[in-house]
Amino acid sequence: MSRRVCIVCETNAHTNYYCTVDEAEYVRCGQCGLMYVNKPEHHEDLYKAYTGGFWKELRRKLMAPVRRFPQVSHFEDSMERARQIFEFSSSFVGEKSEEQADTGVYLDIGCNKGFLLATAADLGWNVYGEELVPELTAPFCKTYKQFKDQIYNGRFQDVRHHFRSNMFDLITAIDVIEHFEDPVADIAGVLEILKPGGVFVIQTPDAGCEQAKQLVEKWGALKPLEHLHLFDEGNLGTFVSKTGFVDYQVSEPFEDADGNFVAVMKKPL
Numbered sequence: 001m002s003r004r005v006c007i008v009c010e011t012n013a014h015t016n017y018y019c020t021v022d023e024a025e026y027v028r029c030g031q032c033g034l035m036y037v038n039k040p041e042h043h044e045d046l047y048k049a050y051t052g053g054f055w056k057e058l059r060r061k062l063m064a065p066v067r068r069f070p071q072v073s074h075f076e077d078s079m080e081r082a083r084q085i086f087e088f089s090s091s092f093v094g095e096k097s098e099e100q101a102d103t104g105v106y107l108d109i110g111c112n113k114g115f116l117l118a119t120a121a122d123l124g125w126n127v128y129g130e131e132l133v134p135e136l137t138a139p140f141c142k143t144y145k146q147f148k149d150q151i152y153n154g155r156f157q158d159v160r161h162h163f164r165s166n167m168f169d170l171i172t173a174i175d176v177i178e179h180f181e182d183p184v185a186d187i188a189g190v191l192e193i194l195k196p197g198g199v200f201v202i203q204t205p206d207a208g209c210e211q212a213k214q215l216v217e218k219w220g221a222l223k224p225l226e227h228l229h230l231f232d233e234g235n236l237g238t239f240v241s242k243t244g245f246v247d248y249q250v251s252e253p254f255e256d257a258d259g260n261f262v263a264v265m266k267k268p269l
């Protein structure tokens with residue numbers, strides 16, 4: 001069976017069968033270690049994995065308009081997690097002059113219910129969000145009305161035309177890049193809309209972690225309808241450097257889950 005090309009190495013010469021999960025085949029590049037779904041399902045079928053099917057989606061649609069942001073489930077825990085992630089991420093943004101101190105422009109890709117956006121907005125940042133599932137962001141938009149027109153629903157690749165070049169001081173994508181259908185275009189898109197010197201922070205499952213090695217096809221991060229590309233600390237660095245990012249560094253994960261890592265990178269000045 002033909003193997004899809006490794007997006008890091010730009011060849012399938014080193015790509016081998018890795019394992020089968022839910023009848024989908026993961027392959028692995030023997031050169032860089034990238035694990036990826038060999039033949040991803042069509043986008044419409046992938047989307048069903050996020051909406052959780054008809055009944056779950058219907059319930060969310062019915063509930064979303066009545067719920068305000070502080071009433072969403074696990075509010076306090078989620079806000080505490082968001083404060084830690086935002087404090088870490090924003091610490092890499094360069095010095096600003098006194099009058100600019102509170103005017104950073106921030107985008108959270110895959111913003112979910114908007115906890116990171118709320119944290120940043122409360123600190124005075126101008127916030128933008130992207131989220132695939134519209135109902136998730138409805139409570140945030142009700143409470144933070146001034147930002148509701150800056151929350152876009154769809155895949156990053158579908159909504160990124162709303163953003164200008166050199167627009168953001170900080171972009172985060174927490175547990176998101178593994179979902180990208182076309183990471184080459186999406187990561188280049190992130191670079192384009194960052195300001196020179198702007199910071200991009202990601203968390204993603206680590207294909208090089210012990211759990212991945214020991215559990216093979218039973219590793220929890222292997223979900224072929226959702227996680228299409230599983231990087232490790234090394235090959236992500238190679239990939240983003242090729243795209244044009246600099247100052248790549250790896251950090252401890254915000255939560256370990258199935259074995260994650262955090263990476264920070266910048267757009268060149």
Ligand SMILES: [Zn+2]
Pocket residue numbers: 006007008009010029030031032033034
């Ligand atoms: Zn490779």
